[in-house]
Structures are given as structure tokens and as C-alpha cells.
Amino acid sequence: MSTVPELSSLTPRAAEIVSAARVLLEEEGRDALTVRALADRLGIRAPSLYKHFSDKAAVEAALMERGLAETGAALHAALDAARHATPPEEPIGAVLRAYRRIGLAHPNLYRLTTSGPLPRQRLAPGLEEWAGTPFFLAAGEPYLAQALWSFAHGMVILELDGRYPEGSDLDRTWAEGAHAFTARRPRGGVERPSAEAQA
Amino acid sequence: MSTVPELSSLTPRAAEIVSAARVLLEEEGRDALTVRALADRLGIRAPSLYKHFSDKAAVEAALMERGLAETGAALHAALDAARHATPPEEPIGAVLRAYRRIGLAHPNLYRLTTSGPLPRQRLAPGLEEWAGTPFFLAAGEPYLAQALWSFAHGMVILELDGRYPEGSDLDRTWAEGAHAFTARRPRGGVERPSAEAQA
DNA sequence: CCTCCATAGCTAACTTTGTTAGCCAGACTC
């Protein structure tokens, strides 16, 4: 139930712009997210956008914040749901399923958020790490957690990019990976995170 | 020792261009791979390149072919080496190590080759699949193979993009993943591929 | 009430990028 770190504050108009950018990105793809196209959607001219954002990368950074926040929220929620189910569900499988679901639900936002270097100076501090902690909570230790995250990201991005051979049974591939990692999970897993475990 | 599928044939001049493009890409990054910069390196003007390639994407496709061919060759070689070592080495670990090595050796070519949709019409037929078969040969079955590949790609791309927290012990994370997948490998693995196993 | 100034729009214009059109010199063929 951990709460989202506070996102970078935006003026109301800037928030509208980010929302429009998100719709544009998701509906028409990353290449279509152009300054002029975004301005068009808002009924203004391209240079006016620079009254609200220093450059295009700043808009993208705001979108990445949204992506990270939503991903983190979905993963934390999935973990909590698994924990409180009766009987408690396997947390690794729960996190993996949630991760895939959110990636496929917003493919272009996912790609934007997870491809290429992150502009960390422009992101709310702590956000990136908070979004990733569910992997740690599910895996019980940091090395397995990173391996699990890498597997999940690889699966999602390769699926989004159409890299798997046609007709692949990806449900089964996910299950295979989940099984491999679950078998290595340390006995008992991890309770609610202690402060230093998060750091 | 399976041989590389025949790559798309290039005129000598076109091959020179691709080589120059590769150096430019690797030395200065993807954004620096511009038509004019490439022409500069060759001592000609930008429009002259269009006498050799229909568009920039065609040059990139040729680079992707190289990337796939080299990756495939390295993985097949690593697998053969593991097989013929005394005693024979664990094939999953061998393929993973080779995959990481080649990704880190040519980060920009790796990113170009593995990010975004593949222009399959422009690639030599069979090449993509041939580059991936070592994962199948090491895993012994297709689902584990895809999971293994996804893990490997996720690890490499996240490392290249600087996504892991500073100071992460990635050697250990790789080992953790290798161990998880090795434990699930079917008894005995797979001999040299039979024809239908490749298809 | 009037002045001032911050806000948020505008037009014009510049740079960089991929790309096309069309010209020309040299080399090889018949």
C-alpha cells in the first residue's frame, strides 16, 4: 500500500498538455508525438508550447513520470492483492502478470518509459526506485529481483516489438520464466519492506 | 558449426558505405548516424548515397543484418566450444556469457539491431531465426528458450541504457538468472539440431 | 480608475534532417 512519491508539480495547463501528449502518443505512436502535432491537438501553435515546457524532452520526461507512477502503482497493488488473497498467492507470478498487463495496455508509453537512458534529473526523486521495489519484495533479494525485472522487461519489449516468431505461445513462455524464478526464491520471501531494505 | 545464412548481396561500394556507417554508429552513437555525416566520412555528398541505397532505413537494415550475423556466429561458436570442452560446459551459461559479451562489445549496433520492429522484408531470410537458435539448442525446448532469450536481452539492454542502480553487481545477477534457467533445463538437452527442430 | 506586468498566445524565421530532381563527367560497350 506504499504511496506514490510526489510527482513533479505541473501547472494546470501543463498537465493538460501532458494529457494530450499521452493520448497522442498512445493513439498514433512515438513518431507521431511531434511538437506541432501536439500543439494541433490543443488548438494552439507549436511555439506556444515552449511557454509551458523548456523543450520536447521535458514533456517526454513528464510522460515517463506518469508511466513509472502507473507501473509502480499497478505492481504494488498486485503484490498487495496477492498477499491478502486467501490463500496468499505466489508473489513472483503476481508481479509478472501485472507487469505484462500494464506493458501491453499502454505499449507506446511503455516503450517511451523503458527505452533509452532515463533523464533522471527531470524525474521525481525516488520514483524510479519505488516503481521497481515490487520486484524486490516478490523476489526476496536484490539479485534475483534484478534478474526477474530483466526477464519481465525483455518479454514485454520483445512482444511489443513483434520479435517473437508468429504463433508463439507467450503465456507459456511467461509461465516457464515465472516457474524458473519462483523455484529460486529464498524461503519465506520478504515481509513489508524495512527502511534500509528499500535503500 | 552451422553456417551463416547468406546475407543480402551488396555492391563493393555499398559494402564500404555500410562499413563506414558501422564505424560512425559505434563511435558516435545512433543519433550521429545521419545521412550527411555518413556521406562526410566517405568524402561524398549526402544525395550520392541514394545511388547505393534506396533510403536510410536500407543502410540500417544492412547494419542489422551484420548485427544478427555476428551475434548468431558468436552464440553458435560459444555453444560449440562449450560442447567440445572437456568436460563439456553448461550450455545455458555459455550462451548467456557470449550474448552479454557481444552486446557490450558493440552497444550501439546491439541497440539498433534489437530495438523496435525488425524490417524483416529487408533482411536475409532465415538470418533472424538462425541467430536465435543457440538459445533453443541450449535450453532444449522452445518455451524455456524464449524465456532465456528475453532474460538475456533484458539484462543487456537495461545495462546498456544505464537502468540498473549504481553499483549493481551484474555478474551476480547474470549468475542468478543462469542458475534459475539451468535448473529447469530438460534432462540431457538437445543434440545437433534436426531439420524440423530448427523450423 | 488607471497603470503595470505576468501569462499565454501569435508570426516569422533558422537549423538540421531525410529526400528528390535533374545535371555532368568518366568509363565501358557495340
Place this chain on the structure above:
DNA sequence: GAGTCTGGCTAACAAAGTTAGCTATGGAGG
């Protein structure tokens, strides 16, 4: 020797991000 193919060239365009500088509106302070 005439013609054609090859591989360069210049000029130019459209789309992209961005900057400079103008202007209208609307609230704050005197």
C-alpha cells in the same frame, strides 16, 4: 566514335525542434 551506365554533383523541399520578438488579456496595486 556513339551511346549508355555509374556515381558523383548542386539546388531545393518538407518536416522537425527551436528561438526571437510581438501582442492581447486580465488581475494587482496605487
